[in-house]
Amino acid sequence: MDTLETRELRYFVTVAEELHFSRAAKRLGMAQPPLSRAIRQLERRLGVTLLERNRSGVMLTGAGHVLLGEARGILDAAAAATRRTRRAASSTNRLTLATKAGANHELLRKLLDAHAAEPGAAEIEVLLCGMGDQARMLRDGRADVALMQRPFDALAGFDTEDLHTEQQVAVLPAVHPLAARTSLTMADISDVPDLPVARWPRQDGTYEPGPGPEIHDQSQLAQLIALGHTVAVICASSRAWLWSAHAAIPLTDAPHVTTVLAWPSQSRSQAVASLVRTASQL
Amino acid sequence: MDTLETRELRYFVTVAEELHFSRAAKRLGMAQPPLSRAIRQLERRLGVTLLERNRSGVMLTGAGHVLLGEARGILDAAAAATRRTRRAASSTNRLTLATKAGANHELLRKLLDAHAAEPGAAEIEVLLCGMGDQARMLRDGRADVALMQRPFDALAGFDTEDLHTEQQVAVLPAVHPLAARTSLTMADISDVPDLPVARWPRQDGTYEPGPGPEIHDQSQLAQLIALGHTVAVICASSRAWLWSAHAAIPLTDAPHVTTVLAWPSQSRSQAVASLVRTASQL
DNA sequence: CGCGGTGATACCCGGCGGGTATGACAGCGC
């Protein structure tokens, strides 16, 4: 009566993304007529029109927009479910931990050491990923736990354990006048016209407009700072990767950053639980 | 290749719950052989054994346990998706707000009034539910937004906006010696042998063991306190429903309670967004 | 050693998901 099949959702999402039945059918590796029929069936079962078909084009209705979001979530969850199930079967005593490359050296080292000291500890595979990929890894089942940072990372849907809170610092070229200060405020560094703040890409790969250079990794950033082209705000523990041409000055009014251990809220495997227990005693 | 169909998940969940193919088939309204076959197919596609069939009985494997949790989530999400889609279609400018019956009178009244004053405000239907049902309502698409309380309610997976923080108070029989005090601590009330703290049911309807009476609604609780059989800890704004035979004494060391407006993290319908905006200006 | 009860196997059938061919209709260039 009203049970959405993932196949239908897959079809609907593709059509909604393409806004074009023939192209969507092609992407799905099928012919257009059965796809049209499947969507019609879905609409009839829901009793809702999801797509507005007028001449030359297809538009999403409001309800269609809602279903698109829901369907994406469900499909992601389904893909995650197969991964998690397979991993649970293949390796009973093994965990994958996702962390931002180049951050939390210190903390991660301590966590891994403490965990390894536990009797019967699970083997931990560390998965380095860039800029907020941890959430995706965790959500889609490629990782079991992740090191993430509040308030930067989206923690919705995860359970977390706070590990460590620290200040943020401004990273400047060592030769810059501000580098001589012992502390700075956010206003100090946002007001400097010759040092525009660097811009990281958003989820979709685009950049928000602004004067600063567009960057996508840490080494780029480090170089640009050393060249005197930009300034960055990072958390104190990331000073590890700084160069001698850099100066790190504490920021008095930047929000504190808390590194947390995060895991999917339901998944209470005993391996995860044990790691969390270890972490909470650090 | 590796796309879980919700039908399969439904089958698997039922079998995992019954741990019995014939009974599961009956519950699903089908015969046992096709069910067995469906599960086998699922196992083959995943390349994982989910159920241990030995003589006289079926047991879940570790992987099966993982999949059970995932599958439940996916099925819930699918059911929620149909509800949300249907509601989005039937009523473009209408919201359902879930709240705990008997709590937040004051705040809810203010929120509704402020919202009604907005031009083009959505019509709001208030859905009263008991003890932490709001999370379920929100999750399964029966409600669009909910008033919930930190740290009591499970907020994982929701976006929230803090509305109001308040102290908790102990509610005692007015005639009890402690009722004469101007403030109390948690230790004060947990140490009183003649007034064991009442116990609310957990999610699954069971009670954790303890001396206090088992209750399941507020009027019960009120009566038991008035009779001098128990003591309760509630947040200050709930004093509205107290009787004259009750005394409410501030607790100095109980955690503060924050009432929040919560909504599913992805669902950013403009009606919800508008209500959140209104709420944030209260 | 039958007997009841488990899940697994064998086999059949109907419906439905998929394909091809075609239609209805709008926009557009001539």
Next chain:
DNA sequence: GCGCTGTCATACCCGCCGGGTATCACCGCG
């Protein structure tokens, strides 16, 4: 105006797979 092109919908056919029935293999048990 008239094709031409490209859109989605309709009509029709077919093979597969999901579901049913009958039965088997196995185990515990009196």
